[in-house]
Amino acid sequence: MTNPDLSIQLAPNNHKGLLLTNPVMAASGTFGYGTEYADVIDIQKLGAIVSKGITLQPRQGNPQPRLVETPSGLLNSIGLENIGAEALIKEKAPLWNQWQVPVIVNIAGESVEEYAEIARMLNGVEGISAIEVNISCPNVASGGAEFGIDPQMAATVTSAVKQATNLPTIVKLTPNVTDIVQIAQAVVEAGIDSLTIANTFKGMAIDTVKRQPVLGNTVGGLSGPAIKPLVLHLVYRVAQAVEVPIIGCGGIASANDALEFLMAGASAVQVGTATFVDPQVMIQIVDGIGRFMHQQEIANLNQLIGTAILR
Amino acid sequence: MKQILAPIVSNSEIIPDVHLIRIEAPQVAAEARPGQFITACCGDDVLLRRPLSIHRIEEGQLALLFAVVGQGTAWLANRKQGESLDILGPLGNGFKVQQNTHNILLVAGGIGIAPLVCLAEKAVDDGISVKLILGTATATQHYSEVDGVEIIRVTEDGSLGEKGMVTDLLPSIAGWADQLFACGPISMYRTMAAMGTEIEGKSVQILLEQVMGCGVGACRGCAIPTHQGMKMVCQNGPVFDLREIMWEQITAPKIGQF
Ligand SMILES: Cc1cc2nc3c(=O)[nH]c(=O)nc-3n(C[C@H](O)[C@H](O)[C@H](O)COP(=O)(O)OP(=O)(O)OC[C@H]3O[C@@H](n4cnc5c(N)ncnc54)[C@H](O)[C@@H]3O)c2cc1C
Ligand SMILES: Cc1cc2nc3c(=O)[nH]c(=O)nc-3n(C[C@H](O)[C@H](O)[C@H](O)COP(=O)(O)O)c2cc1C
Numbered sequence: 001m002t003n004p005d006l007s008i009q010l011a012p013n014n015h016k017g018l019l020l021t022n023p024v025m026a027a028s029g030t031f032g033y034g035t036e037y038a039d040v041i042d043i044q045k046l047g048a049i050v051s052k053g054i055t056l057q058p059r060q061g062n063p064q065p066r067l068v069e070t071p072s073g074l075l076n077s078i079g080l081e082n083i084g085a086e087a088l089i090k091e092k093a094p095l096w097n098q099w100q101v102p103v104i105v106n107i108a109g110e111s112v113e114e115y116a117e118i119a120r121m122l123n124g125v126e127g128i129s130a131i132e133v134n135i136s137c138p139n140v141a142s143g144g145a146e147f148g149i150d151p152q153m154a155a156t157v158t159s160a161v162k163q164a165t166n167l168p169t170i171v172k173l174t175p176n177v178t179d180i181v182q183i184a185q186a187v188v189e190a191g192i193d194s195l196t197i198a199n200t201f202k203g204m205a206i207d208t209v210k211r212q213p214v215l216g217n218t219v220g221g222l223s224g225p226a227i228k229p230l231v232l233h234l235v236y237r238v239a240q241a242v243e244v245p246i247i248g249c250g251g252i253a254s255a256n257d258a259l260e261f262l263m264a265g266a267s268a269v270q271v272g273t274a275t276f277v278d279p280q281v282m283i284q285i286v287d288g289i290g291r292f293m294h295q296q297e298i299a300n301l302n303q304l305i306g307t308a309i310l311r
Numbered sequence: 312m313k314q315i316l317a318p319i320v321s322n323s324e325i326i327p328d329v330h331l332i333r334i335e336a337p338q339v340a341a342e343a344r345p346g347q348f349i350t351a352c353c354g355d356d357v358l359l360r361r362p363l364s365i366h367r368i369e370e371g372q373l374a375l376l377f378a379v380v381g382q383g384t385a386w387l388a389n390r391k392q393g394e395s396l397d398i399l400g401p402l403g404n405g406f407k408v409q410q411n412t413h414n415i416l417l418v419a420g421g422i423g424i425a426p427l428v429c430l431a432e433k434a435v436d437d438g439i440s441v442k443l444i445l446g447t448a449t450a451t452q453h454y455s456e457v458d459g460v461e462i463i464r465v466t467e468d469g470s471l472g473e474k475g476m477v478t479d480l481l482p483s484i485a486g487w488a489d490q491l492f493a494c495g496p497i498s499m500y501r502t503m504a505a506m507g508t509e510i511e512g513k514s515v516q517i518l519l520e521q522v523m524g525c526g527v528g529a530c531r532g533c534a535i536p537t538h539q540g541m542k543m544v545c546q547n548g549p550v551f552d553l554r555e556i557m558w559e560q561i562t563a564p565k566i567g568q569f
């Protein structure tokens with residue numbers, strides 16, 4: 001068999017499209033602005049890199065401690081510490097423009113207008129391949145997840161961003177809702193190109209000696225292997241309800257995990273916490289998917305997507 | 312920065328509950344400086360890599376000195392010669408000895424000795440005079456000797472050297488030094504930060520610990536408040552100027568477990 005084709009189109013309805021050479025990308029907030037790990041992994045081999053969530057103004061983020069390790073999981077309350085949209089455009093985009101690997105910019109706003117404003121600023125900037133709209137950050141007081149828990153609000157943000165940019169646009173949903181399918185359908189109707197499922201689950205840890213929450217921000221978002229089965233189920237449900245490509249994200253730490261998400265209906269995956277554990281993991285996942293396809297004589301990634309959905 | 316599988320040369324408990332592990336890591340050792348650290352994968356039962364200071368750099372090998380405090384370090388303590396360790400490093404900024412420095416005073420609280428030995432050995436090599444105040448709870452926890460370094464020993468129970476804390480002795484010796492370097496618990500740093508004239512005008516560099524996600528500045532997890540805004544322990548640190556940190560806003564990393 002010839003080499004299997006791992007490429008995937010994540011924005012089929014956008015005129016620019018978002019074609020990845022493979023379906024494995026670095027999740028927002030876990031890979032900085034793309035350069036931090038460049039000494040130890042060949043970032044050009046990734047399907048894409050999603051940069052740290054950016055806001056209109058730079059943010060200092062939440063007080064420390066910002067991280068707690070839990071069984072098979074990680075709670076974070078970074079609070080969107082970032083350099084701001086202007087610095088990203090000036091300092092990071094020119095660098096990305098020289099890369100082969102597409103960079104997707106994750107954005108967060110405190111109002112609908114702010115989301116649109118950032119999207120407008122990013123529009124036409126060389127080096128930026130797509131926008132991922134974060135309506136799911138559990139760690140900020142205003143904005144973030146509050147736009148992701150109400151279908152109407154989610155749709156409003158989506159439309160505003162779509163109108164402000166020609167770039168392919170992904171919306172990243174929060175799992176902290178009663179029915180994620182409703183939210184997904186609302187943003188798809190509003191014209192989104194693809195969906196990332198999902199951001200972190202709200203959680204906390206308590207220091208029993210001090211009798212107080214460990215995190216400086218009290219609550220944080222849970223990521224890592226602990227959430228994988230939960231997110232897999234969300235992908236499985238949403239994949240049956242919408243037509244746009246889904247990017248699965250939550251606890252993926254091996255090629256087998258990634259394949260589970262693809263078979264549940266995801267067209268691509270994002271890897272976050274697992275990179276902290278082993279910076280090589282994303283490359284291993286790309287290789288592993290290729291090996292699996294080769295073994296199973298699957299020529300094209302599309303032949304895997306959604307194959308575990310019982311119809 | 313490199314990620315390598317480093318063969319373990321030796322691993323032994325040199326102080327109760329404190330292990331010295333030697334690994335073959337020429338690529339990392341070649342780049343490493345005192346005050347920098349590596350992160351090590353500590354088995355399948357813990358998630359995050361554990362940050363550990365570079366304790367000694369010797370001919371392609373690295374020595375790490377660590378206290379067994381939880382699951383990750385317990386796993387590390389059980390590793391045998393012949394096995395390998397997945398390490399990432401060197402990471403962080405490291406200590407900075409100024410050009411015109413002749414005398415340096417090192418202040419170690421307990422396991423805080425770990426990175427200071429590396430600094431001491433390098434300084435001695437460079438012809439700098441080194442004194443070390445080492446404090447532990449009791450005599451059995453004391454580190455043996457460092458070639459060419461005068462060690463002033465302190466114990467909380469008085470079983471070795473002076474009875475008390477390193478910070479009790481610090482004011483009387485600080486005057487001798489051009490630069491001070493400290494590693495120990497946050498309480499020690501707080502006491503030092505509150506010192507006035509005793510260490511006034513002296514450059515004091517301290518090594519700060521926080522729980523880390525990535526270790527390379529990608530996740531912004533190990534942020535600490537400084538007078539110049541939030542800084543990352545992994546990237547801007549772990550070595551900071553004592554007076555740069557907003558001590559009243561800092562929480563020690565250890566999660567209390569009864
Ligand atoms: C830059 C740096 C250098 C260090 N150098 C040394 C050294 O040379 N020798 C040594 O004995 N220890 C050192 N430490 C502390 C060491 O990293 C912790 O003791 C270790 O991570 C504990 O892991 P555990 O699984 O045994 O403990 P657990 O308490 O089970 O760990 C739970 C979680 O908290 C984190 N954690 C716990 N204590 C600390 C701490 N003090 N600092 C940062 N994270 C912590 C762990 O990494 C883990 O994510 C250093 C820490 C930092 C940040
Ligand atoms: C330290 C940290 C920072 C994060 N920052 C962001 C962010 O800025 N924007 C965002 O949309 N998601 C952010 N996330 C969520 C991740 O992108 C991802 O959705 C989540 O961690 C689940 O994937 P994982 O289990 O593979 O880590 C962050 C996660 C972590 C652990």
